[in-house]
Amino acid sequence: MASSSSSATSQASVSAVEPTTDTRDVKQETQRILRAAALNIVVLIDHVNKFEGTDGTAAGFSGPDFKKTIDDLANAIDKEVTRFMIACKPPALDVEIKALCPKINAGFFHLVQQFDHIPKLAGKTYLDAVRKAVSRSLVSIVMLFNSFIDEKVEIDKNVLSDLAYTASSGIFWEHCKALSQIPADNKAAVSSAWVFSVSSLIKDASEELRDSLEEAESKDNESDDDNDGYSDDDSMNEFDPDIPAVRVADGKKIHKMVMLTKHTCDKIGLRCIRDCSPLDDERTIWLDRLLDLGKPVQNAVDDLIATLFIEDDAEWKKQSVIETGRLVNLLGELVTLAITFVDDSHLPWFELCRKQLDATKHSSAIAR
Structure with a gap:
């Protein structure tokens, strides 16, 4: 197919x-x-x-x-x-x-x-x-x-x-x-695994969420549109994925959180993993630990986005708070580990990320 x-x-x-x-x-x-x-x-x-x-x-x-x-x-x-x-x-x-x-x-x-x-x-x-x-x-x-x-x-x-x-x-x-593609060292192995199991998946999730939000807004603004682009059969509307219009505003806040996660993981992939030097014993362990913490962050992104499609409003509100808090905490742990050996020139960016996470944790309408 x-x-x-x-x-x-x-x-x-x-x-x-x-x-x-x-x-x-x-x-x-x-x-x-x-x-x-x-x-x-x-x-x-x-x-x-x-x-x-x-x-x-x-x-x-x-x-x-x-x-x-x-x-x-x-x-x-x-x-x-x-x-x-x-x-x-x-x-x-x-x-x-x-x-x-x-x-x-x-x-x-x-x-x-x-x-x-x-x-x-x-x-x-x-x-x-x-x-x-x-x-x-x-x-x-x-x-x-x-x-x-x-x-x-x-x-x-x-x-x-x-x-x-x-x-x-x-x-x-x-x-x-x-x-024929055995990595040259642990840095190359972690870099490849990071792209495959963390950054690329978060990128896909952010793009799918953006598309779903755009579809939800479009349907809300054009409620008389009977054709979803796949079939003339009205029953297709029950298959077409959508986010309830009343959740679009919350969905945009979640998308901002997902984009912060994406940019952070991209930064770690480039500045912490790819540019790791020298590859001594401590940094080798550090790289493995980054990957160990990065995978749960990727899973937390999926789980947070999935809450938008929960049909029951009470359950949606409950789960969105839980999953937002979980993602904020996991990403915070990853950032704390990331700055251990990163070049000093990149520290301001990670400190800014920390501030944004703190703001999300304490003042976000979703995470409250």
């Missing part, structure tokens, strides 16, 4: 092969909803693998337009799946999981609806290529759902074997590639 390189559906196909989540953290009632959602996807998988294209000419079908539509749908699905995975992190947010399942189902339903528009005369090879991509994305979401339920949903062995072969081949090639 065509999508951005950060596709959550693609990630799901890998992470769900070896589930590590304790399903006991997800309530049995929620597991039943997850299983029902997975069974709905299995029906779509069966349909996709039997579909041979529509009859008639290919004159009204445009491959580039179709690809653009699929790209848009993939990005929208990615957002919902990402929020789903955040909601499933212990302690699982069962209310959020229940709300996201029908939205994810709707997203994949519309994906298959678009697939059903391909005519036979578009070409057998083309149709097979699209079918394989769509089928793999559907299988991956079932495998992801299975990661959180005790009573797994079975997938057709022929469909699954193809995915398993591709995944196994990809893992082998990635491992071989990794041998």
